[in-house]
Amino acid sequence: xxxxxxxxxxxxxxxxxxxxxxxxxxxxxxxxxxxxxxxxxxxxxxxxxxxxxxxxxxxxxxxxxxxxxxxxxxxxxxxxxxxxxxxxxxxxxxxxxxxxxxxxxxxxxx
Amino acid sequence: xxxxxxxxxxxxxxxxxxxxxxxxxxxxxxxxxxxxxxxxxxxxxxxxxxxxxxxxxxxxxxxxxxxxxxxxxxxxxxxxxxxxxxxxxxxxxxxxxxxxxxxxxxxxxxxxxxxxxxxxxxxxxxxxxxxxxxxxxxxxxxxxxxxxxxxxxxxxxxxxxxxxxxxxxxxxxxxxxxxxxxxxxxxxxxxxxxxxxxxxxxxxxxxxxxxxxxxxxxxxxxxxxxxxxxxxxxxxxxxxxxxxxxxxxxxxxxxxxxxxxx
Numbered sequence: 047x048x049x050x051x052x053x054x055x056x057x058x059x060x061x062x063x064x065x066x067x068x069x070x071x072x073x074x075x076x077x078x079x080x081x082x083x084x085x086x087x088x089x090x091x092x093x094x095x096x097x098x099x100x101x102x103x104x105x106x107x108x109x110x111x112x113x114x115x116x117x118x119x120x121x122x123x124x125x126x127x128x129x130x131x132x133x134x135x136x137x138x139x140x141x142x143x144x145x146x147x148x149x150x151x152x153x154x155x156x
Numbered sequence: 157x158x159x160x161x162x163x164x165x166x167x168x169x170x171x172x173x174x175x176x177x178x179x180x181x182x183x184x185x186x187x188x189x190x191x192x193x194x195x196x197x198x199x200x201x202x203x204x205x206x207x208x209x210x211x212x213x214x215x216x217x218x219x220x221x222x223x224x225x226x227x228x229x230x231x232x233x234x235x236x237x238x239x240x241x242x243x244x245x246x247x248x249x250x251x252x253x254x255x256x257x258x259x260x261x262x263x264x265x266x267x268x269x270x271x272x273x274x275x276x277x278x279x280x281x282x283x284x285x286x287x288x289x290x291x292x293x294x295x296x297x298x299x300x301x302x303x304x305x306x307x308x309x310x311x312x313x314x315x316x317x318x319x320x321x322x323x324x325x326x327x328x329x330x331x332x333x334x335x336x337x338x339x340x341x342x343x344x345x346x347x348x349x350x351x352x353x354x355x356x357x358x359x360x361x362x363x364x365x366x367x368x369x370x371x372x373x374x375x376x377x378x379x380x381x382x383x384x385x386x387x388x389x390x391x392x393x394x395x396x397x398x399x400x401x402x403x404x405x406x407x408x409x410x411x412x413x414x415x416x417x418x
Contacts, residue, residue: 067199088201091312098305099201102208 068117070096072104075112082114090115164285168351171344172285173227174247175354177237178391180220181248184238185399186269187213188406192256202259205305209266212298219291239410243400244393250386251334253399260313260323264331267306267371272338272364274299279355288354307371314375324377332380337388339364 067089073082085104090096096115105113124132164172190210197203221234251269256262277299280292313320339361341349349356365379372379389395410416 089199090201094308095312098205098308101301102205103201106204106208 067091068119070100070115071118071121072096072100073114073116074104074108074110075114076109078111080111082112087118088115093117168348168353169227169229171348172288172353173224173229174344175348176220176224176227176288178247178249180217180224180234180237181246182252182269182273183213183220184217185246185248185402186252186266187211187217188402189252189254189256189265190262193262198259206262209302209305212302216291216295216298223287223291235410239407243395243403246393246395246399246403247391248395248399249334249337249390250388250396251331251338253390253395253402254331254334255398257327257330258323259309260320261327261330263306263309263313264324264327266302267310267368268331268335269338270299270302270306271367272335272360274303275360275363275367276355276357279360282352283354284352310371310375310377312375314372314377321377324375328377328380333386334388336385337390340388340391342391 068091069087070090070093071087072085074085075082085100088096088099088103090099093115096117097113100113100115104110187210190206190213193203193206193210195203197206217238218234221237225232225234225237249269251265254261254265274296277292277296281289281296283289283292310324314324315321339357341357345354345357348354368379
């Protein structure tokens with residue numbers, strides 16, 4: 047793929063001695079209005095092929111309304127070591143949870 | 157599609173049976189060729205993609221051969237047509253039976269064929285035969301994806317490395333001569349076109365070439381000039397040696413255990 051124009055950016059180049067194409071995370075939306083849910087990952091040399099591969103690997107059986115692919119390297123993740131300070135404080139303060147109102151009828155995917 | 161359409165004359169029914177056989181054999185043979193990539197594709201994701209396309213093709217073949225058997229009225233099922241005919245009775249065009257070669261050959265074959273079939277099936281949606289029209293509408297959606305997939309590879313391999321480009325050019329050189337047959341019509345198909353039962357292939361050639369030229373330009377590939385095209389005997393059952401080998405493998409199980417089901 048070295049002859050392709052630069053618009054594919056970093057995605058065109060293999061990384062860190064890995065002979066595989068870059069990794070892409072796949073998010074599948076089961077129906078319109080539902081959230082996109084992480085389904086897995088695929089290798090692909092660029093975004094269009096990542097989308098096609100995601101379609102072939104994760105969307106060929108179930109009903110699917112939408113697909114996202116994101117190059118894995120572009121995701122910033124929290125570290126497991128940070129978990130106590132990142133996540134614990136939410137638990138003991140009940141007022142942080144928006145539970146004090148009724149969900150309108152007919153709303154299913156909140 | 158289960159009962160014979162009373163609006164068809166006997167001659168029309170026979171001609172439609174033959175057309176369904178041609179279309180079904182195209183899809184069956186192409187699908188089998190693609191399935192030969194199982195376990196050999198360059199990467200796992202592409203393996204699944206090729207298998208998906210192959211399964212789409214087999215699905216089309218299954219519907220079309222069932223319809224052919226029904227219109228023919230001799231009680232032959234889709235399975236019997238697929239597994240118990242010899243090479244001389246197959247009606248597929250020569251392009252689809254060409255061996256897979258390398259990945260470039262497979263992708264060139266796919267786009268050359270599917271771009272033509274896409275135009276044909278788009279026209280077939282307007283067929284007077286409701287079963288065929290309905291089937292065409294379903295098939296068009298799937299074939300559009302096949303075209304998108306193959307086109308993506310033309311762009312990347314044609315405009316890729318020196319090696320990938322060399323292979324794409326060799327594949328085009330090898331397969332181009334079989335494309336004439338994609339638009340060759342005979343009395344039977346001209347009759348079906350005149351009766352509003354199927355589109356006229358000959359009228360699709362210029363749009364096909366236009367679509368391919370656009371892809372080739374994006375891929376920085378040059379399509380071979382209008383050189384001598386293979387006359388093509390596929391529709392009359394005159395095939396290359398490779399079809400016999402393909403059928404031997406495809407049919408061996410069904411012929412070894414006649415009537416078995418699993």
